[in-house]
């Protein structure tokens with residue numbers, strides 16, 4: 677018994693470390709409720725795509741037995757297309773592209789490009805949050821879309 681208890685400890689620790697926390701936003705609860713029945717959220721958080729891609733994933737999961745109403749699936753697709761939408765290459769995308777993909781003003785997008793030109797490539801999300809002149813509340817929860825390479 678004692679050995680069994682000890683053997684369980686590392687496992688509990690591992691599952692704690694890998695517990696996925698997805699951004700707050702409309703639909704988070706629905707995703708957590710419906711999309712964790714068969715696998716953890718790692719399948720989702722390692723993926724990026726537009727609404728069309730997430731719609732086909734949702735249809736696929738429904739056909740595999742994911743259980744929700746049509747409204748639940750609409751909310752899920754909208755959530756995923758926002759927070760796990762198309763990848764944004766923060767070190768290489770043009771200002772125009774950053775502006776439209778992240779919903780920034782032209783000045784904010786230019787500030788990001790200027791910052792990486794002056795200081796070198798962004799390495800972390802925290803670096804992105806430091807760019808002066810950007811209303812970072814617009815970027816809240818969008819970490820899952822930002823790629824540094």
Ligand code: HEC
Pocket residue numbers: 707710711712713714715719720723733734736737740741742743752
């Ligand atoms: C009834 C069980 C079940 C539920 C509920 C479920 N999935 Fe899945 N999901 C699977 C299976 C099985 C796989 C592995 C598919 C494979 O390997 O081909 C998978 C794989 C995935 C993948 C990996 C890429 C892929 O398409 O294979 C993503 C992304 C995904 N699921 C998203 C979701 C989302 C979003 C939800 C909530 C709407 C969800 N899943 C709910 C069974 C489920």
